[in-house]
Amino acid sequence: MSDIKTKFINNPEQVTPELLEGYVLAYPDQVKLGGENIVVRANPKSEDKVAIVTLGGSGHEPALSGFVGEGMLDCSVVGDIFAAPGAQRLFQALQLMKREAGILLVVLNHSGDVMSANMACQLAERVGIKVKQILTHDDISAGIGANNDDRRGLAGCVPLYKILGAAAEEGKSLDELIEIGERFNKQLATLAVAMRSCTHPQNGGVITDLPAGIMEIGMGQHGEGGGGQKPLVSADETAAEMVDLLCRQLQPKEGDKMMLIINGVGATTHMELNIIFRKAYMELKERGLQVAFSRIQEILTVQEQAGFQMIMAILDDDHIDYLKNKRSDAPYWTTIGK
Amino acid sequence: MKTLTIDNFKIMLNNALRHIKEREEEFSKLDAVIGDGDHGQAIVTAMSAIVATAQKGTEFKAMLNDMGFDVMLQVSGSTSTLLGAFFLGMSDTVSGTELDAVAVKAMFAGGLANVQKQTKAGKGDKTMMDALIPAVEAIENSDSADIKEILEAGAKAALDGTAATVDMKANFGRARNYGERSIGYADSGASSWSCMFAAFAEAL
Numbered sequence: 001m002s003d004i005k006t007k008f009i010n011n012p013e014q015v016t017p018e019l020l021e022g023y024v025l026a027y028p029d030q031v032k033l034g035g036e037n038i039v040v041r042a043n044p045k046s047e048d049k050v051a052i053v054t055l056g057g058s059g060h061e062p063a064l065s066g067f068v069g070e071g072m073l074d075c076s077v078v079g080d081i082f083a084a085p086g087a088q089r090l091f092q093a094l095q096l097m098k099r100e101a102g103i104l105l106v107v108l109n110h111s112g113d114v115m116s117a118n119m120a121c122q123l124a125e126r127v128g129i130k131v132k133q134i135l136t137h138d139d140i141s142a143g144i145g146a147n148n149d150d151r152r153g154l155a156g157c158v159p160l161y162k163i164l165g166a167a168a169e170e171g172k173s174l175d176e177l178i179e180i181g182e183r184f185n186k187q188l189a190t191l192a193v194a195m196r197s198c199t200h201p202q203n204g205g206v207i208t209d210l211p212a213g214i215m216e217i218g219m220g221q222h223g224e225g226g227g228g229q230k231p232l233v234s235a236d237e238t239a240a241e242m243v244d245l246l247c248r249q250l251q252p253k254e255g256d257k258m259m260l261i262i263n264g265v266g267a268t269t270h271m272e273l274n275i276i277f278r279k280a281y282m283e284l285k286e287r288g289l290q291v292a293f294s295r296i297q298e299i300l301t302v303q304e305q306a307g308f309q310m311i312m313a314i315l316d317d318d319h320i321d322y323l324k325n326k327r328s329d330a331p332y333w334t335t336i337g338k
Numbered sequence: 339m340k341t342l343t344i345d346n347f348k349i350m351l352n353n354a355l356r357h358i359k360e361r362e363e364e365f366s367k368l369d370a371v372i373g374d375g376d377h378g379q380a381i382v383t384a385m386s387a388i389v390a391t392a393q394k395g396t397e398f399k400a401m402l403n404d405m406g407f408d409v410m411l412q413v414s415g416s417t418s419t420l421l422g423a424f425f426l427g428m429s430d431t432v433s434g435t436e437l438d439a440v441a442v443k444a445m446f447a448g449g450l451a452n453v454q455k456q457t458k459a460g461k462g463d464k465t466m467m468d469a470l471i472p473a474v475e476a477i478e479n480s481d482s483a484d485i486k487e488i489l490e491a492g493a494k495a496a497l498d499g500t501a502a503t504v505d506m507k508a509n510f511g512r513a514r515n516y517g518e519r520s521i522g523y524a525d526s527g528a529s530s531w532s533c534m535f536a537a538f539a540e541a542l
Contacts, residue, residue: 087410087414115416122410122423
């Protein structure tokens with residue numbers, strides 16, 4: 001029995017394996033377990049194509065395993081709640097995905113994930129597994145123009161999975177995929193805002209301690225502060241401030257084609273997310289920017305935290321094509337395709 | 339001492355683990371100045387895994403390779419990554435069951451080269467590299483043919499390098515954010531790595 005009185009769970013130690021088991025049982029046509037806390041496609045892509053693999057802690061559902069499927073991820077390697085999977089499990093997954101075409105490992109910039117990835121890749125290379133990494137660092141809360149090393153990976157990894165997955169399905173080589181992905185990374189920025197606390201599903205600890213009526217812009221997805229606490233303002237004011245910060249980072253030029261995604265992090269309703277999106281869209285339009293790809297969805301959550309992440313990118317034409325026109329059957333990012 | 343045998347090397351590793359265990363608390367306290375204060379536990383756990391695997395070794399190359407694999411697969415964290423990288427790199431240049439002075443120098447150089455693939459930190463950044471880089475440089479530059487003397491040169495350089503970190507300002511990774519606060523304390527990683535090099539030399 002759990003002591004946690006706010007969540008429907010059983011044994012706190014079993015949260016991760018139980019949630020993954022439920023997930024693959026629900027979507028048997030798209031996903032299955034490939035090992036302990038490893039989710040793979042139910043219908044693997046042919047081995048002459050690069051495999052796209054990612055890693056990260058659980059507790060952020062549907063991220064990251066929700067994006068395993070045709071045209072997106074081949075494999076997600078899952079750690080415990082908010083914790084990176086160890087190098088051992090990642091190494092096991094790399095062995096599972098081994099192929100001549102190689103493996104592209106998408107790593108979100110969090111020290112635990114980076115460390116596990118570096119260890120597993122080092123070992124993999126020594127046993128003849130071809131693997132390269134691509135690191136996401138879309139968070140801009142460390143300051144406009146901050147060094148990439150200081151920028152965390154937030155939900156911007158999800159559209160990157162879509163782009164890489166679609167390009168890999170087309171048969172792009174490992175090096176070509178890295179070029180496509182890094183070009184997207186450079187033009188990608190995310191900012192998070194939180195306004196209510198949530199609890200850790202295993203120890204019941206408070207993850208984000210925000211008093212009522214206070215919001216924090218720049219909040220990380222594990223409750224790491226962003227430094228921008230202030231009294232709550234309206235949806236329009238919040239959206240306008242965030243668009244302004246993201247545009248200062250990305251510096252889009254008039255006529256640029258933009259991606260705009262509003263990701264709910266748990267407790268904020270789709271009603272509110274739609275209202276936020278509306279203002280963000282108008283702000284971009286006023287700047288002479290065209291929203292070429294958009295979405296409002298919970299893609300990466302932080303338990304019952306209230307808030308959202310605004311994910312923005314300047315898109316090249318190939319990125320638009322991969323996002324909009326290529327098929328994906330991942331349970332949480334389905335695209336019909338043309 | 340003209341040749342280093344597998345058994346000599348195991349004695350060096352055991353001695354390193356013993357000294358590192360004795361100073362576990364000191365390493366954690368140094369780490370707590372700018373980090374999460376777990377370096378003592380991390381280096382003891384990692385060295386324990388390394389020593390356990392080494393006991394099974396019968397030949398340098400496979401033994402060092404297995405030591406690197408096992409520590410990385412069994413222990414998470416940056417300490418394990420860097421130690422694992424060091425021993426994996428050492429395995430790249432060696433063969434057989436006995437090493438002469440030239441082979442010992444090449445082994446340590448291989449270890450450093452592989453660690454440098456894992457971290458961008460260099461001398462002066464107040465990290466374990468302030469012990470490792472001078473140690474390996476001194477080992478390579480030693481004109482002695484005596485392996486104990488070569489390792490003593492490495493140990494001295496590592497200890498000097500660690501002493502120099504006291505006056506440095508942390509300049510790397512998350513520790514950089516604590517900048518000034520780090521001045522006046524030796525780096526925890528440099529301290530534990532120099533402890534290892536000193537124990538290597540002492541064991542022979």
